[in-house]
Amino acid sequence: MTTVDTNHYAAPTEIKEITVVNTYDLEEAASKIVPKGGFDYISGASGDEFTLRQNIEAWNKKGIVPRVLADVENPDLSTSIFGHDIKVPFIMAPIAAHGLAHETKEAGTAKGISEFGTIMSISAYSGASFDEIDKGLNGSPRWFQIYMSKDDELNKNILDEAKADGATAIILTADATLSGNRHKDERNKFVYPFGMPIVSRYLTGTGKNMSLNNIYAQSKQKIAPADVKFISEYSGLPVFVKGVQSAEDALLAIGAGAAGIWVSNHGGRQLDGAPGSFEMLEEISKAVAGRVPIVFDSGVRRGEHIFKALASGADIVALGRPVLYGLALGGWKGVQSVLEYFERDLKRVMQLAGTQTIEDVKKSRLVDIK
Numbered sequence: 001m002t003t004v005d006t007n008h009y010a011a012p013t014e015i016k017e018i019t020v021v022n023t024y025d026l027e028e029a030a031s032k033i034v035p036k037g038g039f040d041y042i043s044g045a046s047g048d049e050f051t052l053r054q055n056i057e058a059w060n061k062k063g064i065v066p067r068v069l070a071d072v073e074n075p076d077l078s079t080s081i082f083g084h085d086i087k088v089p090f091i092m093a094p095i096a097a098h099g100l101a102h103e104t105k106e107a108g109t110a111k112g113i114s115e116f117g118t119i120m121s122i123s124a125y126s127g128a129s130f131d132e133i134d135k136g137l138n139g140s141p142r143w144f145q146i147y148m149s150k151d152d153e154l155n156k157n158i159l160d161e162a163k164a165d166g167a168t169a170i171i172l173t174a175d176a177t178l179s180g181n182r183h184k185d186e187r188n189k190f191v192y193p194f195g196m197p198i199v200s201r202y203l204t205g206t207g208k209n210m211s212l213n214n215i216y217a218q219s220k221q222k223i224a225p226a227d228v229k230f231i232s233e234y235s236g237l238p239v240f241v242k243g244v245q246s247a248e249d250a251l252l253a254i255g256a257g258a259a260g261i262w263v264s265n266h267g268g269r270q271l272d273g274a275p276g277s278f279e280m281l282e283e284i285s286k287a288v289a290g291r292v293p294i295v296f297d298s299g300v301r302r303g304e305h306i307f308k309a310l311a312s313g314a315d316i317v318a319l320g321r322p323v324l325y326g327l328a329l330g331g332w333k334g335v336q337s338v339l340e341y342f343e344r345d346l347k348r349v350m351q352l353a354g355t356q357t358i359e360d361v362k363k364s365r366l367v368d369i370k
Helices: 023-031 036-043 050-061 105-116 130-137 152-165 183-188 212-217 225-235 247-255 277-288 303-311 321-352 358-362
Strands: 062-064 079-081 084-086 090-092 120-123 142-146 167-173 239-244 260-263 294-296 316-319 366-368
Touching: 023 036, 023 321, 036 183, 036 321, 050 062, 050 277, 050 303, 062 303, 090 120, 090 321, 105 120, 105 130, 105 321, 120 130, 130 152, 142 152, 152 167, 152 225, 167 225, 225 239, 225 247, 239 247, 247 260, 247 277, 260 277, 277 294, 277 303, 303 316, 303 321, 303 358, 316 321
Parallel strands: 090 316, 120 142, 142 167, 167 239, 239 260, 260 294, 294 316
Antiparallel strands: 062 366, 079 084
16 A cells, blocks of 8 residues: 655756656556556546546547538637637646646646646645746746635635636536545555645645645535625636536526636546546537627647537647646646647548538547547
8 A cells, every 4th residue: 555755855956858658558657657646646536537538439429520621721729718819729738736746736837838828727735826927937927716614704715815816717616525436545545745935825724744635624615606696796707617517507506696707627526426527528519609709628638629619619728637647747848838739639630521610620520430
């Protein structure tokens, strides 16, 4: 049985550009240099990891129709959301504890994102402070993901700090009111080897030496439409509800004041036995009917996946584990290398599918694969 030595957690330290042939290779490479407890936390999921596998396998249920004579050259990947013009339709998803992957923590990820040029989503369970992340971002746009305290006065304090840091949207993660059944973390007796500066104000402790179960238990478990309204009205910022996997919840969130829907199953980390996130996207998109933007994550590993998500109703795709593997393998330069891979890969797919712009991608027809 492996345990995390919280006094001697040896996260990778190297900073270098990396060669990305595909992101599946990155996971294997990262497994060789990230301590086992940290790697299992990043890569693992809940239960039998059925939903984790479905996130990948679901992509193969839809096919992209190649188009010829489309008069397409050098596709334009640029798009915009909430006033941000970005050069690609993908951003960084909020993920906890980047310090498990690299000693530079979220500050390293932030620098890679800033050098590439897209939006970073900062997790409340970050192992770095707002100031540390801000230095890495160097003025680049950022959204903030909140795990709510049971005390709304503390929530106000956290929202105030996020706004002062420059957050332009708030992401309410609604699907993690307690931890999924994460067997690998249990076997490893995993606890965080460092503190969590942002949420430590409502924890008994700093976060260091605490398990995910213990941290979730000190967060708010009962999430309701009133919480969406509270965050929206208090912050004055657009609010995404993250973890939506049904049309019913999408409509409930919009009715409560959500300015965006975030389709995600937490990378298969929460309810095992749930469908792949992509399997639910089209149904949710039809229900939303363009009233608010849709962000999609879970299982994105290729340019084809980004294309299919956009063609199924997403406006923006959020990347998760592949970016952390890049961080582990090369620090901020590794993050930049991974983002550049997705940019190249999506451009190639768009060219072969006969789509010049992201709006063309959204209008593309996918076919069912039997």
